[in-house]
Amino acid sequence: MSGRPSKREDAKRPSTEEKYSTKQERILRAAIGVLAERGFHRTTIHDIAQAAGVADGTIYLYFKNKDQLLIELFEEVMARALRLFRDALREEQEAEGKLRAFLHTHLRLVEHDPEVAQIISVELRQSSIFIKEYKNPLFGEYLKIIGEILQEGIEEGVFRSDLRPSLITRAIFGAMDEISLAWLLSRRDLSLEESAEALCEMILQGVRRCPVSAPSGA
Protein backbone atom coordinates (compact mmCIF):
# COMPACT_ATOMS: atom_id res chain seq x y z
CA MET A 1 0.00 0.00 0.00
CA SER A 2 2.60 2.58 1.09
CA GLY A 3 5.92 3.48 -0.57
CA ARG A 4 8.73 1.15 -1.58
CA PRO A 5 10.68 -0.56 1.21
CA SER A 6 13.77 1.66 1.12
CA LYS A 7 11.62 4.72 1.72
CA ARG A 8 9.11 3.39 4.22
CA GLU A 9 8.51 5.69 7.12
CA ASP A 10 6.27 3.32 9.04
CA ALA A 11 8.30 0.19 9.74
CA LYS A 12 6.96 -0.34 13.29
CA ARG A 13 5.77 -3.56 14.94
CA PRO A 14 5.24 -6.47 12.56
CA SER A 15 1.50 -7.07 13.16
CA THR A 16 -0.47 -9.66 11.20
CA GLU A 17 -1.49 -6.91 8.84
CA GLU A 18 2.14 -5.89 8.54
CA LYS A 19 3.21 -9.44 7.74
CA TYR A 20 0.45 -9.64 5.12
CA SER A 21 1.53 -6.36 3.65
CA THR A 22 5.16 -7.42 3.72
CA LYS A 23 4.58 -10.63 1.78
CA GLN A 24 2.34 -8.83 -0.70
CA GLU A 25 4.99 -6.18 -1.12
CA ARG A 26 7.69 -8.81 -1.54
CA ILE A 27 5.69 -10.32 -4.39
CA LEU A 28 5.14 -6.94 -6.00
CA ARG A 29 8.81 -6.06 -5.74
CA ALA A 30 9.82 -9.36 -7.29
CA ALA A 31 7.25 -8.82 -10.02
CA ILE A 32 8.88 -5.50 -10.96
CA GLY A 33 12.15 -7.18 -11.81
CA VAL A 34 10.57 -10.05 -13.73
CA LEU A 35 8.08 -7.89 -15.66
CA ALA A 36 10.72 -5.34 -16.62
CA GLU A 37 13.01 -8.10 -17.87
CA ARG A 38 10.62 -10.50 -19.57
CA GLY A 39 7.65 -8.27 -20.42
CA PHE A 40 4.02 -8.75 -19.46
CA HIS A 41 3.06 -11.53 -21.83
CA ARG A 42 6.13 -13.67 -21.32
CA THR A 43 5.97 -13.40 -17.54
CA THR A 44 4.11 -16.19 -15.79
CA ILE A 45 2.78 -16.34 -12.23
CA HIS A 46 5.36 -19.09 -11.72
CA ASP A 47 8.22 -16.72 -12.69
CA ILE A 48 6.99 -14.16 -10.18
CA ALA A 49 6.57 -16.78 -7.45
CA GLN A 50 10.12 -18.03 -8.03
CA ALA A 51 11.57 -14.53 -7.92
CA ALA A 52 9.64 -13.76 -4.72
CA GLY A 53 10.62 -17.09 -3.15
CA VAL A 54 7.02 -18.21 -2.55
CA ALA A 55 4.86 -21.05 -3.86
CA ASP A 56 2.80 -20.35 -7.00
CA GLY A 57 -0.40 -20.75 -4.99
CA THR A 58 0.68 -18.03 -2.57
CA ILE A 59 0.50 -15.44 -5.34
CA TYR A 60 -3.18 -16.26 -5.79
CA LEU A 61 -3.85 -15.53 -2.11
CA TYR A 62 -3.04 -11.91 -2.85
CA PHE A 63 -3.81 -11.43 -6.54
CA LYS A 64 -6.60 -12.85 -8.67
CA ASN A 65 -4.41 -13.08 -11.78
CA LYS A 66 -1.49 -11.45 -13.59
CA ASP A 67 -3.53 -8.47 -14.78
CA GLN A 68 -4.70 -7.85 -11.22
CA LEU A 69 -1.14 -8.04 -9.92
CA LEU A 70 -0.06 -5.52 -12.54
CA ILE A 71 -2.91 -3.21 -11.58
CA GLU A 72 -2.00 -3.37 -7.88
CA LEU A 73 1.60 -2.67 -8.77
CA PHE A 74 0.46 0.32 -10.78
CA GLU A 75 -1.68 1.54 -7.87
CA GLU A 76 1.20 1.32 -5.44
CA VAL A 77 3.52 3.21 -7.78
CA MET A 78 0.90 5.84 -8.58
CA ALA A 79 0.00 6.39 -4.92
CA ARG A 80 3.67 7.08 -4.19
CA ALA A 81 4.01 9.34 -7.25
CA LEU A 82 0.91 11.32 -6.24
CA ARG A 83 2.42 11.93 -2.79
CA LEU A 84 5.65 13.15 -4.41
CA PHE A 85 3.72 15.43 -6.78
CA ARG A 86 1.77 16.96 -3.89
CA ASP A 87 4.99 17.48 -1.89
CA ALA A 88 6.62 19.21 -4.86
CA LEU A 89 3.60 21.46 -5.44
CA ARG A 90 3.30 22.45 -1.78
CA GLU A 91 6.51 24.43 -2.10
CA GLU A 92 5.22 26.50 -5.02
CA GLN A 93 2.90 29.51 -4.68
CA GLU A 94 1.98 30.15 -8.29
CA ALA A 95 0.58 28.10 -11.16
CA GLU A 96 3.62 28.50 -13.37
CA GLY A 97 6.00 27.23 -10.68
CA LYS A 98 3.59 24.40 -9.91
CA LEU A 99 3.39 23.26 -13.52
CA ARG A 100 7.17 23.37 -13.79
CA ALA A 101 7.56 21.38 -10.56
CA PHE A 102 4.99 18.83 -11.75
CA LEU A 103 6.68 18.22 -15.11
CA HIS A 104 10.13 17.94 -13.56
CA THR A 105 8.90 15.55 -10.87
CA HIS A 106 7.25 13.29 -13.47
CA LEU A 107 10.38 12.99 -15.63
CA ARG A 108 12.63 12.67 -12.58
CA LEU A 109 10.56 9.71 -11.38
CA VAL A 110 10.98 8.02 -14.76
CA GLU A 111 14.71 8.68 -14.91
CA HIS A 112 15.36 7.52 -11.35
CA ASP A 113 13.35 4.33 -11.57
CA PRO A 114 13.33 3.19 -15.21
CA GLU A 115 12.35 -0.40 -14.35
CA VAL A 116 9.12 0.73 -12.73
CA ALA A 117 8.53 3.37 -15.41
CA GLN A 118 8.89 0.75 -18.12
CA ILE A 119 6.23 -1.37 -16.49
CA ILE A 120 3.87 1.61 -16.32
CA SER A 121 4.57 2.93 -19.84
CA VAL A 122 5.16 -0.27 -21.79
CA GLU A 123 3.93 -3.41 -20.03
CA LEU A 124 0.74 -2.00 -18.54
CA ARG A 125 -0.55 -1.08 -21.99
CA GLN A 126 -0.32 -4.72 -22.97
CA SER A 127 -2.99 -5.61 -20.46
CA SER A 128 -6.27 -5.13 -22.26
CA ILE A 129 -8.06 -5.42 -18.90
CA PHE A 130 -6.09 -2.42 -17.68
CA ILE A 131 -6.69 -0.40 -20.86
CA LYS A 132 -10.36 -1.19 -21.40
CA GLU A 133 -11.94 -2.27 -18.14
CA TYR A 134 -10.03 -0.78 -15.22
CA LYS A 135 -11.51 2.57 -14.12
CA ASN A 136 -8.15 3.90 -12.97
CA PRO A 137 -9.03 6.40 -10.24
CA LEU A 138 -5.40 7.25 -9.49
CA PHE A 139 -4.72 8.26 -13.08
CA GLY A 140 -7.83 10.43 -12.72
CA GLU A 141 -6.19 12.07 -9.70
CA TYR A 142 -2.98 12.57 -11.65
CA LEU A 143 -4.90 14.36 -14.42
CA LYS A 144 -6.84 16.36 -11.82
CA ILE A 145 -3.61 17.82 -10.43
CA ILE A 146 -2.62 19.14 -13.88
CA GLY A 147 -6.17 20.41 -14.50
CA GLU A 148 -6.19 22.30 -11.21
CA ILE A 149 -2.84 23.94 -11.94
CA LEU A 150 -4.13 25.08 -15.33
CA GLN A 151 -7.34 26.43 -13.75
CA GLU A 152 -5.31 28.26 -11.12
CA GLY A 153 -3.12 29.82 -13.80
CA ILE A 154 -6.19 31.00 -15.71
CA GLU A 155 -7.59 32.57 -12.52
CA GLU A 156 -4.24 34.22 -11.78
CA GLY A 157 -4.43 35.72 -15.27
CA VAL A 158 -1.10 34.14 -16.18
CA PHE A 159 -2.46 31.38 -18.43
CA ARG A 160 -4.64 32.01 -21.49
CA SER A 161 -8.29 32.40 -20.61
CA ASP A 162 -9.34 30.36 -23.66
CA LEU A 163 -7.42 27.24 -22.57
CA ARG A 164 -9.55 24.13 -22.34
CA PRO A 165 -8.05 22.59 -19.19
CA SER A 166 -9.34 19.04 -19.71
CA LEU A 167 -8.00 18.91 -23.27
CA ILE A 168 -4.67 20.55 -22.46
CA THR A 169 -4.25 18.28 -19.42
CA ARG A 170 -4.40 15.22 -21.68
CA ALA A 171 -2.06 16.88 -24.18
CA ILE A 172 0.50 17.60 -21.45
CA PHE A 173 0.29 14.08 -20.08
CA GLY A 174 0.62 12.66 -23.60
CA ALA A 175 3.70 14.75 -24.31
CA MET A 176 5.36 13.68 -21.04
CA ASP A 177 4.45 10.06 -21.52
CA GLU A 178 5.76 9.89 -25.07
CA ILE A 179 9.03 11.57 -24.11
CA SER A 180 9.38 9.02 -21.30
CA LEU A 181 8.52 6.11 -23.57
CA ALA A 182 11.00 7.19 -26.24
CA TRP A 183 13.68 7.47 -23.56
CA LEU A 184 12.83 4.12 -21.98
CA LEU A 185 12.98 2.32 -25.34
CA SER A 186 16.23 4.06 -26.31
CA ARG A 187 19.70 3.49 -24.94
CA ARG A 188 18.84 6.07 -22.25
CA ASP A 189 22.07 7.95 -22.83
CA LEU A 190 20.46 11.39 -22.92
CA SER A 191 19.41 13.02 -19.67
CA LEU A 192 15.66 13.04 -19.29
CA GLU A 193 15.87 15.80 -16.70
CA GLU A 194 17.61 18.06 -19.21
CA SER A 195 14.83 17.38 -21.67
CA ALA A 196 12.34 18.29 -18.94
CA GLU A 197 13.47 21.91 -19.00
CA ALA A 198 13.13 22.26 -22.80
CA LEU A 199 9.71 20.62 -22.64
CA CYS A 200 8.66 22.87 -19.76
CA GLU A 201 9.60 25.95 -21.74
CA MET A 202 7.52 24.89 -24.71
CA ILE A 203 4.49 23.90 -22.64
CA LEU A 204 4.62 26.99 -20.42
CA GLN A 205 4.90 29.28 -23.40
CA GLY A 206 2.01 27.41 -24.99
CA VAL A 207 -0.34 27.97 -22.07
CA ARG A 208 0.76 31.50 -21.08
CA ARG A 209 -1.14 34.63 -21.87
CA CYS A 210 1.25 35.99 -24.42
CA PRO A 211 2.91 38.46 -24.76
CA VAL A 212 1.69 40.14 -21.55
CA SER A 213 3.49 37.86 -19.12
CA ALA A 214 6.25 36.58 -21.38
CA PRO A 215 8.10 39.59 -22.72
CA SER A 216 11.35 37.66 -23.11
CA GLY A 217 9.78 34.46 -24.41
CA ALA A 218 12.01 33.83 -27.42
Add this chain to the structure above:
Amino acid sequence: MSGRPSKREDAKRPSTEEKYSTKQERILRAAIGVLAERGFHRTTIHDIAQAAGVADGTIYLYFKNKDQLLIELFEEVMARALRLFRDALREEQEAEGKLRAFLHTHLRLVEHDPEVAQIISVELRQSSIFIKEYKNPLFGEYLKIIGEILQEGIEEGVFRSDLRPSLITRAIFGAMDEISLAWLLSRRDLSLEESAEALCEMILQGVRRCPVSAPSGA
Protein backbone atom coordinates in the same frame (compact mmCIF):
# COMPACT_ATOMS: atom_id res chain seq x y z
CA MET B 1 -0.29 -2.12 -50.20
CA SER B 2 -2.14 0.96 -51.46
CA GLY B 3 -5.17 2.72 -49.90
CA ARG B 4 -8.48 1.21 -48.81
CA PRO B 5 -10.71 -0.17 -51.56
CA SER B 6 -13.11 2.80 -51.78
CA LYS B 7 -10.20 5.11 -52.48
CA ARG B 8 -8.08 2.97 -54.81
CA GLU B 9 -6.84 4.80 -57.82
CA ASP B 10 -5.11 1.86 -59.45
CA ALA B 11 -7.75 -0.80 -60.08
CA LYS B 12 -6.45 -1.92 -63.47
CA ARG B 13 -6.04 -5.43 -64.88
CA PRO B 14 -6.30 -8.21 -62.28
CA SER B 15 -2.81 -9.75 -62.68
CA THR B 16 -1.57 -12.57 -60.46
CA GLU B 17 0.04 -9.98 -58.28
CA GLU B 18 -3.24 -8.05 -58.17
CA LYS B 19 -5.18 -11.17 -57.15
CA TYR B 20 -2.61 -11.80 -54.45
CA SER B 21 -2.89 -8.25 -53.28
CA THR B 22 -6.68 -8.41 -53.36
CA LYS B 23 -6.93 -11.47 -51.15
CA GLN B 24 -4.34 -10.05 -48.79
CA GLU B 25 -6.30 -6.83 -48.65
CA ARG B 26 -9.54 -8.72 -48.05
CA ILE B 27 -7.93 -10.41 -45.05
CA LEU B 28 -6.60 -7.12 -43.73
CA ARG B 29 -9.96 -5.42 -44.12
CA ALA B 30 -11.71 -8.26 -42.33
CA ALA B 31 -9.09 -8.10 -39.59
CA ILE B 32 -9.88 -4.43 -38.95
CA GLY B 33 -13.46 -5.24 -38.00
CA VAL B 34 -12.56 -8.22 -35.84
CA LEU B 35 -9.64 -6.57 -34.06
CA ALA B 36 -11.60 -3.39 -33.33
CA GLU B 37 -14.47 -5.41 -31.90
CA ARG B 38 -12.67 -8.17 -29.97
CA GLY B 39 -9.27 -6.63 -29.27
CA PHE B 40 -5.85 -8.01 -30.15
CA HIS B 41 -5.54 -10.75 -27.53
CA ARG B 42 -9.04 -12.15 -27.91
CA THR B 43 -8.84 -12.23 -31.71
CA THR B 44 -7.69 -15.52 -33.20
CA ILE B 45 -6.45 -16.26 -36.70
CA HIS B 46 -9.61 -18.37 -37.03
CA ASP B 47 -11.83 -15.33 -36.29
CA ILE B 48 -10.07 -13.34 -39.00
CA ALA B 49 -10.28 -16.22 -41.49
CA GLN B 50 -14.01 -16.54 -40.86
CA ALA B 51 -14.61 -12.82 -41.28
CA ALA B 52 -12.58 -12.80 -44.50
CA GLY B 53 -14.31 -15.93 -45.80
CA VAL B 54 -11.08 -17.88 -46.25
CA ALA B 55 -9.62 -21.03 -44.67
CA ASP B 56 -7.43 -20.58 -41.58
CA GLY B 57 -4.43 -21.90 -43.51
CA THR B 58 -4.86 -19.20 -46.18
CA ILE B 59 -4.07 -16.52 -43.61
CA TYR B 60 -0.67 -18.11 -43.04
CA LEU B 61 0.12 -17.88 -46.75
CA TYR B 62 0.18 -14.11 -46.34
CA PHE B 63 1.08 -13.52 -42.69
CA LYS B 64 3.46 -15.36 -40.41
CA ASN B 65 1.31 -14.80 -37.34
CA LYS B 66 -1.15 -12.40 -35.70
CA ASP B 67 1.53 -9.89 -34.73
CA GLN B 68 2.79 -9.83 -38.33
CA LEU B 69 -0.74 -9.32 -39.65
CA LEU B 70 -1.20 -6.40 -37.25
CA ILE B 71 2.11 -4.91 -38.36
CA GLU B 72 1.17 -5.16 -42.05
CA LEU B 73 -2.17 -3.57 -41.27
CA PHE B 74 -0.35 -0.76 -39.51
CA GLU B 75 1.99 -0.32 -42.47
CA GLU B 76 -0.89 -0.07 -44.91
CA VAL B 77 -2.68 2.50 -42.76
CA MET B 78 0.48 4.50 -42.14
CA ALA B 79 1.44 4.51 -45.83
CA ARG B 80 -1.96 5.97 -46.65
CA ALA B 81 -1.74 8.49 -43.79
CA LEU B 82 1.72 9.62 -44.93
CA ARG B 83 0.37 10.27 -48.43
CA LEU B 84 -2.47 12.34 -46.95
CA PHE B 85 -0.05 14.30 -44.76
CA ARG B 86 2.17 15.09 -47.74
CA ASP B 87 -0.85 16.18 -49.81
CA ALA B 88 -2.02 18.47 -47.00
CA LEU B 89 1.44 20.01 -46.58
CA ARG B 90 1.94 20.59 -50.29
CA GLU B 91 -0.72 23.29 -50.18
CA GLU B 92 1.05 25.25 -47.43
CA GLN B 93 3.99 27.59 -47.99
CA GLU B 94 5.06 28.30 -44.43
CA ALA B 95 5.97 26.22 -41.41
CA GLU B 96 3.13 27.49 -39.25
CA GLY B 97 0.50 26.59 -41.85
CA LYS B 98 2.18 23.22 -42.37
CA LEU B 99 2.13 22.38 -38.67
CA ARG B 100 -1.51 23.38 -38.45
CA ALA B 101 -2.37 21.27 -41.51
CA PHE B 102 -0.47 18.30 -40.10
CA LEU B 103 -2.22 18.37 -36.71
CA HIS B 104 -5.65 18.78 -38.27
CA THR B 105 -5.02 15.96 -40.75
CA HIS B 106 -3.93 13.61 -37.94
CA LEU B 107 -7.02 14.21 -35.81
CA ARG B 108 -9.32 14.17 -38.85
CA LEU B 109 -7.99 10.73 -39.79
CA VAL B 110 -8.76 9.46 -36.27
CA GLU B 111 -12.24 10.98 -36.22
CA HIS B 112 -13.17 9.71 -39.68
CA ASP B 113 -11.95 6.17 -39.17
CA PRO B 114 -12.16 5.37 -35.45
CA GLU B 115 -12.06 1.59 -36.02
CA VAL B 116 -8.66 1.80 -37.67
CA ALA B 117 -7.46 4.44 -35.21
CA GLN B 118 -8.39 2.20 -32.30
CA ILE B 119 -6.31 -0.61 -33.73
CA ILE B 120 -3.33 1.73 -34.11
CA SER B 121 -3.68 3.45 -30.72
CA VAL B 122 -4.97 0.64 -28.53
CA GLU B 123 -4.53 -2.83 -30.01
CA LEU B 124 -1.11 -2.32 -31.58
CA ARG B 125 0.39 -1.46 -28.19
CA GLN B 126 -0.66 -4.84 -26.93
CA SER B 127 1.71 -6.54 -29.33
CA SER B 128 5.02 -6.66 -27.54
CA ILE B 129 6.68 -7.64 -30.83
CA PHE B 130 5.45 -4.38 -32.32
CA ILE B 131 6.52 -2.29 -29.32
CA LYS B 132 9.90 -3.86 -28.68
CA GLU B 133 11.18 -5.56 -31.82
CA TYR B 134 9.65 -3.90 -34.86
CA LYS B 135 11.85 -1.09 -36.21
CA ASN B 136 8.87 0.88 -37.53
CA PRO B 137 10.29 2.88 -40.44
CA LEU B 138 6.94 4.48 -41.30
CA PHE B 139 6.55 5.91 -37.81
CA GLY B 140 10.07 7.26 -38.29
CA GLU B 141 8.82 8.98 -41.46
CA TYR B 142 5.84 10.38 -39.59
CA LEU B 143 8.14 11.89 -36.96
CA LYS B 144 10.47 13.17 -39.69
CA ILE B 145 7.65 15.21 -41.22
CA ILE B 146 7.03 17.01 -37.92
CA GLY B 147 10.77 17.46 -37.35
CA GLU B 148 11.22 19.02 -40.80
CA ILE B 149 8.34 21.45 -40.23
CA LEU B 150 9.90 22.53 -36.93
CA GLN B 151 13.31 22.97 -38.59
CA GLU B 152 11.73 25.00 -41.38
CA GLY B 153 10.00 27.24 -38.85
CA ILE B 154 13.27 27.83 -37.03
CA GLU B 155 14.98 28.77 -40.31
CA GLU B 156 12.09 31.09 -41.22
CA GLY B 157 12.66 32.79 -37.85
CA VAL B 158 9.06 32.09 -36.86
CA PHE B 159 9.75 29.27 -34.37
CA ARG B 160 12.06 29.63 -31.38
CA SER B 161 15.68 29.09 -32.25
CA ASP B 162 16.27 27.12 -29.03
CA LEU B 163 13.65 24.46 -29.87
CA ARG B 164 15.01 20.92 -29.83
CA PRO B 165 13.18 19.53 -32.87
CA SER B 166 13.59 15.83 -32.04
CA LEU B 167 12.29 16.31 -28.49
CA ILE B 168 9.42 18.60 -29.47
CA THR B 169 8.46 16.26 -32.31
CA ARG B 170 7.91 13.44 -29.80
CA ALA B 171 6.05 15.80 -27.47
CA ILE B 172 3.70 16.87 -30.28
CA PHE B 173 3.08 13.29 -31.37
CA GLY B 174 2.46 12.28 -27.73
CA ALA B 175 -0.04 15.09 -27.22
CA MET B 176 -1.95 14.17 -30.41
CA ASP B 177 -1.88 10.48 -29.64
CA GLU B 178 -3.17 10.90 -26.09
CA ILE B 179 -5.98 13.23 -27.22
CA SER B 180 -6.94 10.60 -29.82
CA LEU B 181 -6.75 7.76 -27.32
CA ALA B 182 -8.89 9.60 -24.75
CA TRP B 183 -11.45 10.28 -27.47
CA LEU B 184 -11.42 6.70 -28.77
CA LEU B 185 -11.95 5.26 -25.28
CA SER B 186 -14.70 7.80 -24.49
CA ARG B 187 -18.22 7.94 -25.86
CA ARG B 188 -16.80 10.00 -28.72
CA ASP B 189 -19.50 12.65 -28.33
CA LEU B 190 -17.12 15.60 -28.50
CA SER B 191 -15.77 16.67 -31.86
CA LEU B 192 -12.12 15.79 -32.20
CA GLU B 193 -11.70 18.29 -35.01
CA GLU B 194 -12.85 21.10 -32.72
CA SER B 195 -10.27 19.99 -30.19
CA ALA B 196 -7.67 20.08 -32.94
CA GLU B 197 -7.93 23.84 -33.19
CA ALA B 198 -7.48 24.41 -29.43
CA LEU B 199 -4.55 22.02 -29.42
CA CYS B 200 -3.02 23.73 -32.47
CA GLU B 201 -3.21 27.10 -30.75
CA MET B 202 -1.41 25.82 -27.69
CA ILE B 203 1.30 23.99 -29.64
CA LEU B 204 1.88 26.84 -32.11
CA GLN B 205 2.16 29.36 -29.32
CA GLY B 206 4.54 27.00 -27.57
CA VAL B 207 6.93 26.77 -30.50
CA ARG B 208 6.69 30.36 -31.78
CA ARG B 209 9.26 33.01 -31.22
CA CYS B 210 7.31 35.09 -28.78
CA PRO B 211 6.35 37.92 -28.62
CA VAL B 212 7.93 39.02 -31.91
CA SER B 213 5.60 37.10 -34.20
CA ALA B 214 2.64 36.69 -31.90
CA PRO B 215 1.62 40.15 -30.75
CA SER B 216 -2.01 39.11 -30.28
CA GLY B 217 -1.24 35.72 -28.72
CA ALA B 218 -3.55 35.85 -25.72
